[in-house]
Amino acid sequence: MSTHTSSLTWPAPGATPAAFTYATYSRDHVVTWGTGRTTEVSAAPEYKGNPTLPNPEELLVGALSSCHMLTFLAVAARKGLVVERYTDNAVGTLAKDERGVLCVTEVVLHPVVTLAVPVDAATLAELHAQAHKGCFIANSVRMPVRVEA
Numbered sequence: 001m002s003t004h005t006s007s008l009t010w011p012a013p014g015a016t017p018a019a020f021t022y023a024t025y026s027r028d029h030v031v032t033w034g035t036g037r038t039t040e041v042s043a044a045p046e047y048k049g050n051p052t053l054p055n056p057e058e059l060l061v062g063a064l065s066s067c068h069m070l071t072f073l074a075v076a077a078r079k080g081l082v083v084e085r086y087t088d089n090a091v092g093t094l095a096k097d098e099r100g101v102l103c104v105t106e107v108v109l110h111p112v113v114t115l116a117v118p119v120d121a122a123t124l125a126e127l128h129a130q131a132h133k134g135c136f137i138a139n140s141v142r143m144p145v146r147v148e149a
Contacts, residue, residue, distance in 0.1 A: 005034040012040060028053060044094075057104060061092035063137050064107050064145055072111070072131035079127075082116035097143075109147045124149060 010029035011017065018024045027043035028050050043049025044057055054062075065088045076083050088111045095105045113124065128147045132138055138145045 007032045008041075023048070057092055057094055060104055060141075061090050061107055064092075064135070064141070065090040065109055067135040067137035068109055068128075068131050068145075068147065069111065071134045071136075072113070072127060075127055075130045075134065076115070081119070081127075083113060084116055085112075085114040087112045103143065104141075105143050107141075107143065107145045109145070109149075111147065111149050113149065 008029050008031045011026050012028040012030050015026050015028060018026060027048055029041055030038050031041050032038045040053050041059070042053040042055055044055040045051040049055055069086050069088060072086065073083055088109055090107060090109045092104050092107045094102065097103050097105050111128065113127075119127075128149050132145070132147050135145075
């Protein structure tokens with residue numbers, strides 16, 4: 001077991017205060033991770049956020065992509081397979097679910113993996129299945145997370 005922390009500060013340090021109305025308040029804030037590193041974050045542009053900063057939805061998609069990759073690397077290494085390169089262009093969809101609630105309804109991962117010794121498609125699919133099953137973040141969310149390798 002382990003514990004992971006973050007803290008956030010709003011408004012972001014140095015932000016210019018504006019009248020506090022829905023149309024005018026700044027969505028920019030700073031997240032400090034348990035490591036001590038900080039990240040400037042905002043809402044998605046569709047929700048009056050700063051388009052130059054990551055938003056919570058992107059961070060969720062990135063966490064799922066990162067977790068799958070890290071688990072894939074562990075699975076491959078334990079099997080003696082050498083991964084030379086791993087890329088992913090993950091996509092998350094924000095929509096209303098069956099309850100009519102706006103949420104991230106799906107995340108699709110598109111990993112492309114280069115192994116030192118190529119394997120067949122069935123073996124690669126099994127590696128991804130094991131990675132998906134072992135991914136802590138995918139195991140923590142209720143929306144489907146698909147892997148389209």
